Amino acid sequence: MALKEIYTEYQRPILGLASVAGLLLAWELVLTYLIPVNPFFFTKPSLIATAFREQVLGGRLSHDLIISSRAFLWGFSCAIAVGIPVGVLMGWRRRAEYTLDPFLTALYASPLIALAPLIIVVFGVGLVAKSVLVFLLAVFPFIFNAFAGVRSTDRLLINVVRSFGGKERDLYFKVILPSTLPYLIAGSRIALGRGLVGVIVGEFFAASEGIGFAIARFGDTYQLPEMFAGISVLMIIAVVVTEGMRKLEAVLAPWRVGQEAR
Amino acid sequence: MRDRNLSLRVQSGPRKPGACNFSKTCYLRAMASYIQAQNLALTFRPKNRDPVTALQGLDLEVGKGEFLSLVGPSGCGKSTFLNVLLGLLKPDGGDIRLDGKKITGPGQERAMVFQEFGLLPWRTVLANVELGLELKGVPASMRHQRSSELIKLVGLNGFEHHYPHELSGGMKQRVGLARALATDPDVLLMDEPFAALDAQTRDLMQLELLQIWDRAKKTVLFVTHSIEEAAYLSDRVIVLTARPGRTKSVIKINLPRPRDYEMRLTADFNDIKATIWNTLKEELIARTGYGA
Numbered sequence: 001m002a003l004k005e006i007y008t009e010y011q012r013p014i015l016g017l018a019s020v021a022g023l024l025l026a027w028e029l030v031l032t033y034l035i036p037v038n039p040f041f042f043t044k045p046s047l048i049a050t051a052f053r054e055q056v057l058g059g060r061l062s063h064d065l066i067i068s069s070r071a072f073l074w075g076f077s078c079a080i081a082v083g084i085p086v087g088v089l090m091g092w093r094r095r096a097e098y099t100l101d102p103f104l105t106a107l108y109a110s111p112l113i114a115l116a117p118l119i120i121v122v123f124g125v126g127l128v129a130k131s132v133l134v135f136l137l138a139v140f141p142f143i144f145n146a147f148a149g150v151r152s153t154d155r156l157l158i159n160v161v162r163s164f165g166g167k168e169r170d171l172y173f174k175v176i177l178p179s180t181l182p183y184l185i186a187g188s189r190i191a192l193g194r195g196l197v198g199v200i201v202g203e204f205f206a207a208s209e210g211i212g213f214a215i216a217r218f219g220d221t222y223q224l225p226e227m228f229a230g231i232s233v234l235m236i237i238a239v240v241v242t243e244g245m246r247k248l249e250a251v252l253a254p255w256r257v258g259q260e261a262r
Numbered sequence: 263m264r265d266r267n268l269s270l271r272v273q274s275g276p277r278k279p280g281a282c283n284f285s286k287t288c289y290l291r292a293m294a295s296y297i298q299a300q301n302l303a304l305t306f307r308p309k310n311r312d313p314v315t316a317l318q319g320l321d322l323e324v325g326k327g328e329f330l331s332l333v334g335p336s337g338c339g340k341s342t343f344l345n346v347l348l349g350l351l352k353p354d355g356g357d358i359r360l361d362g363k364k365i366t367g368p369g370q371e372r373a374m375v376f377q378e379f380g381l382l383p384w385r386t387v388l389a390n391v392e393l394g395l396e397l398k399g400v401p402a403s404m405r406h407q408r409s410s411e412l413i414k415l416v417g418l419n420g421f422e423h424h425y426p427h428e429l430s431g432g433m434k435q436r437v438g439l440a441r442a443l444a445t446d447p448d449v450l451l452m453d454e455p456f457a458a459l460d461a462q463t464r465d466l467m468q469l470e471l472l473q474i475w476d477r478a479k480k481t482v483l484f485v486t487h488s489i490e491e492a493a494y495l496s497d498r499v500i501v502l503t504a505r506p507g508r509t510k511s512v513i514k515i516n517l518p519r520p521r522d523y524e525m526r527l528t529a530d531f532n533d534i535k536a537t538i539w540n541t542l543k544e545e546l547i548a549r550t551g552y553g554a
Contacts, residue, residue, distance in 0.1 A: 156376065156378055156380045157380060157382060159345075159350055159376075159380070160374075160376065160380040160382075160393075161393070161397070162350060162368055163348050163349070163350055163368050163372075163373070163374050164368070164373070164393055164394040164397045164398075164445070165368050165369070165370060165394075165397045165398065166397050170397060174382070174393075175382070178382070178384040179383075179384075181384075253384065254425070255383050255384045255385075255425045255426075255427065
């Protein structure tokens with residue numbers, strides 16, 4: 001009975017962890033007993049874990065992480081700072097929408113990553129080029145989601161604030177932004193994934209340090225466990241940050257908690 | 263206080279000074295036109311659709327402190343008129359004045375109670391009630407105090423920190439009423455405020471509204487589809503024509519105040535309802551073609 005209660009309470013983490021653990025175990029067992037593949041071509045969790053440990057202890061990993069996250073944070077912050085105002089403006093001002101729409105649609109739909117070589121030529125190898133790449137990839141989800149959020153703002157609430165003497169500024173801060181917030185959080189999840197792609201690809205093309213560079217180098221030299229260690233670090237970061245955003249949503253948008261349909 | 267509201271009294275209680283008792287002074291008070299609409303016209307011109315003339319040649323006068331209801335067929339421009347009075351819509355023609363001054367936009371002396379409540383979902387009950395005071399620039403401590411008083415007045419104490427989605431329809435509209443009263447407006451505009459509520463909650467809210475009105479001495483413009491509600495609450499009922507809306511007839515409700523639920527069972531009350539219905543019926547036929 002007590003066990004069942006614990007299960008009901010923590011169903012989400014229990015099922016989530018169990019499925020990950022199950023997959024890792026199956027991977028390990030299959031490669032150890034069923035198909036003994038040459039470790040030169042493919043690797044398994046136990047070897048990855050060893051490589052991971054060595055990288056952490058050697059200090060190489062934290063150095064790479066700091067290099068990469070610096071570029072990510074710069075690009076991502078700029079994406080927030082530019083994307084939200086532009087999206088809100090487009091949602092609220094028709095002229096802004098019609099003017100900017102063709103560029104944004106074209107840029108959002110095309111594989112921006114193709115611009116990476118150009119950006120590296122223009123900004124050189126290093127922090128700036130990578131930040132620009134992150135920015136370019138991450139800014140569009142913010143713009144489009146801010147836009148969608150503003151468009152979905154309840155007309156009645158606008159009228160309510162207006163009727164109590166609210167000015168344009170009040171409409172933005174008391175109605176439009178709060179009702180756009182859930183869209184922005186959803187957008188930031190997409191932006192996060194795209195931003196990570198930006199850093200890694202930037203480092204693939206031209207870099208001498210950083211997590212993307214490390215992955216590329218280990219891959220080129222067939223050091224598969226080390227390469228996978230780098231990939232897992234990226235995955236863990238992505239999961240942790242996404243979970244953090246979920247928590248952030250609960251703090252920033254408490255009125256939405258408990259409104260889930262199922 | 264709530265118990266007193268709910269008791270079914272036939273006998274009217276002692277009158278407060280200023281309450282309408284059909285004396286000469288009261289008659290004069292009602293006649294001095296506080297709100298005056300003249301030849302008001304408004305046409306909506308939606309994109310890719312035919313224009314809709316919501317109001318045309320609407321004349322209307324409301325006395326200070328009067329409780330006036332507007333009834334009329336659906337789409338006759340009742341809500342449009344309230345929105346013009348609120349200052350959210352600009353009329354195409356004619357003139358609308360409050361206390362002699364032309365209405366050009368929203369103002370602190372008017373507040374609306376919306377049919378669909380219009381509460382900000384990200385604000386607690388307290389913060390929703392504070393909205394008008396906040397926009398007026400009232401300091402936080404005074405806002406809290408005033409809002410808490412009003413939350414008590416509408417019987418929501420204990421729910422200050424709840425979010426709207428945690429409230430029932432009746433409670434939401436109490437918040438809407440408290441929010442409108444918070445800035446202490448002279449004119450309260452109510453756009454079918456109780457239409458979304460169940461019948462019993464509605465009866466209760468009507469009684470409470472009468473109490474608050476009697477105490478606070480607001481001018482109330484009340485739009486409703488319910489003849490019964492209009493007759494029960496109002497000093498006068500204005501029947502509007504089918505679209506475009508004009509005043510078809512003005513019916514004075516000569517029933518004593520304070521009014522209570524039992525009064526709705528009297529023959530006088532039913533006569534008034536019949537009068538309103540007969541006036542309205544012609545317009546309904548004009549609009550729908552049924553019963554012709």
